[in-house]
Amino acid sequence: MSDSLRILVSWRRVENNKEVYFKNDGQRFASDRTIKMAVNTDYKVEITFKPPKVLESLVILGANIPFDEVKKDNMQCVYTGIWSTVGVALKKRGQRHEVPIEMNVDNAGTFKDVMQCKFYKETDKDHVVWGSPLNCVDYECKLSESRTFVDTRKTTFR
Numbered sequence: 001m002s003d004s005l006r007i008l009v010s011w012r013r014v015e016n017n018k019e020v021y022f023k024n025d026g027q028r029f030a031s032d033r034t035i036k037m038a039v040n041t042d043y044k045v046e047i048t049f050k051p052p053k054v055l056e057s058l059v060i061l062g063a064n065i066p067f068d069e070v071k072k073d074n075m076q077c078v079y080t081g082i083w084s085t086v087g088v089a090l091k092k093r094g095q096r097h098e099v100p101i102e103m104n105v106d107n108a109g110t111f112k113d114v115m116q117c118k119f120y121k122e123t124d125k126d127h128v129v130w131g132s133p134l135n136c137v138d139y140e141c142k143l144s145e146s147r148t149f150v151d152t153r154k155t156t157f158r
Contacts, residue, residue, distance in 0.1 A: 003143045005108060005150060006050040009101070010136035011035075014042040014082060022157055023131030029096050031116035033157055036131060039090060040122045043083045047103065048136075052077035054106035061088070061099050088119050103150075108143050111150040134158075 011020045020043070021036045037043065045065065047055060052072055058065040060083050067081035091097060099115040115137075120128045140154040 002051060005053065005105075005141040005143055006048075007103075007111060007139040007141060007150075008046075008048040008050070008136045009139070010046045010134070011037070011043045011083075012046075013038075014044050017044075019133045019135065021129050021131040022134045025096075025116075028094075029116060030098065031096075031114075033116065034096055035115055035117045035134060036128050037085060037117055037119050038122045038124060038128050039085050039088050039119045041085050043085065045081050045083050046136075047079045047081075048076055049078075049105070050076045053108050055079045056104040056106055057102075059100075059102045061101075085119060090119060090121065105150065107147055109147050109149040111139075111141070111152075113139070113152065113155075132157075 012018060022033050023036065025032055025034050047058065055067060058067050058081055065081040065083055067079045069077065070080050071078040097117045097119060099117045101113050101115060103111040105111060135158045138156040138158050139152050142151045142153055144151060
C-alpha cells in the first residue's frame with residue numbers, strides 16, 4: 001500500500017460553471033496566494049484522490065458538505081458537492097478570510113488545510129476575476145503510519 005496521496009481540489013461557480021481565480025499576494029498575509037470568490041454564491045467543489053480513496057466527510061468553513069462520487073477507476077476517485085458562501089461577510093480592503101477545509105478519508109485519516117480567500121459582492125464582475133484562473137489546488141501528501149492524518153508535503157496552484 002502506498003504512503004503517497006495526491007488530492008486535487010477545484011471550485012466552479014454553479015450559476016455559470018466558470019472557474020474561480022487566485023492571485024499572488026506575496027508576504028502581505030498568512031498565505032502568499034488568495035482565492036477570489038463571491039458572497040451569496042454556490043460553488044461546485046470537486047475533490048480528486050490519486051490513488052482512489054473513499055471520502056467519508058467534507059467540511060468547509062464549518063459547514064458539512066453533502067457530496068457524490070462521480071467517477072472511480074484504478075487511478076483516481078472523484079467527488080463533487082456544492083458549497084454556499086451565503087452568510088460569509090465581506091471584509092475591508094486588505095483583509096482576507098481564512099477558510100478551513102477538512103476531509104475524513106477512509107484508510108488515510110484526516111486532511112486539513114486553510115484556504116486564504118477574498119470574498120466580493122455577488123454582483124462584482126471585475127475584482128473577482130483579476131488574477132489567474134484556478135484549475136485546482138494540488139496537494140502532494142504522505143499518509144501517517146497510523147492512518148489518522150494526512151500530511152501535506154507540497155501545495156501547488158494549477
